[in-house]
Amino acid sequence: MSQKLPATMKAVGLYKYLPISDTNSLLNLEISLPELRKRDVLVKVKAIAVNPIDTKQRAPKPKVEISPRILGWDGAGVVVAKGVNARIHNIGQEVFFTGNLARNGSNAEYIALDEVHVALKPTNLTFEQAAAMPLTSVTAYESLYDRLLLTEKDKGKSILIINSAGGVGSVASQLAKHLGLKVIGTASRSETKAFSIDNGADIVLNHTQDLLPQLKDIGYGNGVDYILVNYDPYPYWDTLMTAIKPQGRICLIVDSSGLVDLRPLKEKSITLVSEQMGTRIKYETEDIFRHQEILQTVSQMLEKGDLKCTLTKVMKPINAENLKEAHRLLEEQHLIGKLVLSGF
Structure with missing residues (x-):
């Protein structure tokens, strides 16, 4: 049973693809919650990682979006709703996830994801630590x-x-x-x-x-x-x-x-x-659930200490100003470890 959800949410997005120094490169927005597909879960986002792919997706190009593009390809949060065919996760579970380049991403209060993108958050990690790990x-x-x-x-x-x-x-x-x-x-x-x-x-x-x-x-x-x-x-x-x-x-x-x-x-x-992380997702390969299996294995390895978190920097809150700074740091290519933003 879904929790009572708001009609709109905060998000950071773009209409034009601009240099990060441009005022309009990333914008604070108020938009509708994403609609759930049958195999989706809706996650209330607690923390997000920022990756080089974010800066590449945002990089200047002539295209102009009619609806805002929301970037962000991994993070951590809590499941608050699920589609009719979603079977893996339950409402209330703490999870971490990878994103899908074909859909809006995690730079928002809520994200809708096919359940294959989502695994249980390592119990020994904070939301910030967990958000740093899925994509990499x-x-x-x-x-x-x-x-x-x-x-x-x-x-x-x-x-x-x-x-x-x-x-x-x-x-x-x-x-x-x-x-x-x-x-x-x-x-x-x-x-x-x-x-x-x-x-x-x-x-x-x-x-x-x-x-x-x-x-x-x-x-x-x-x-x-x-x-x-x-x-x-x-x-x-x-x-x-x-x-x-x-x-x-x-x-x-x-x-x-x-x-x-x-x-x-x-x-x-x-x-x-x-290697392209999204291949199984994009082409809906026969082994598509291998993606979820790997993410769950990673979660277990982090809990056992076979893997350790590579988070080195946290910024709060999640807003356009901080995301611009995060993109700038990544584009300078001097950052060590993973950068995460936390909370709206």
């Missing part, structure tokens, strides 16, 4: 388990994680370490190197310098078994082709900014895969 954790989990096909049998093998201090990289490092792999991260500043080590990297290389001699110096001159690239692969391409062992696997989570030569893959029989 599902992406990292899919990258390692579903794309690179890592299992416990790979204990002792090596993985190079480009940009190991980033949101996905810091979770992927923890997951790889949990599987018993030798985790080689990359960072450049002393604080990002320390963050990488704290989140599971055994060794951290400097990605502003040639990685190949650094790999040789630490005993991996013959290459690594796996590579996860959490950055534009274009400037790294030749290095990747040399650094990967024959029959190794490389996973990309960021688009290449330029054309690359795939021919070196054949000689070594390299498997090249890509």
Whole structure:
């Protein structure tokens, strides 16, 4: 039975896609609550994470929206209503969730989500801590388990994680370490190197310098078994082709900014895969509920301490002013860990 809900809600959205410095880039709005589809749950939002994809979605383009676009692709809150076919969650449960690029997001008091996007919030985490984890954790989990096909049998093998201090990289490092792999991260500043080590990297290389001699110096001159690239692969391409062992696997989570030569893959029989967190959702694949399964597994790992939260900064409340500042910080690319906004 649904709780009594208001007719309208606060939200932060946009009509025009503008630089974050523009006054109208993000606006405080009062809009109607979203309508529920049959398999939806309605979540009252307590906290939201801000991710690089938010800034990319908001980036300047000529399109103008008739109805406001609400960004935000993960968060945490409480289930307050559900569609007629929603079976997984009950009203009153505390949950965390990923978003859907095809629908309005979490920068609002309420969000309607297909139940596959939602899992029980880890009981040991606050709403702010929980909100920091869904998007990066599902992406990292899919990258390692579903794309690179890592299992416990790979204990002792090596993985190079480009940009190991980033949101996905810091979770992927923890997951790889949990599987018993030798985790080689990359960072450049002393604080990002320390963050990488704290989140599971055994060794951290400097990605502003040639990685190949650094790999040789630490005993991996013959290459690594796996590579996860959490950055534009274009400037790294030749290095990747040399650094990967024959029959190794490389996973990309960021688009290449330029054309690359795939021919070196054949000689070594390299498997090249890509990860996009929303693939199962967008194409309604037969294993669509794998998304919810992964998110629930992440919740359990966080409760057990097999994963730890990567939250480093909280801003209050959720409004246009603070979201603009959050977007600005992300666009400067100096933020370490996850940034969360809390409360309306």
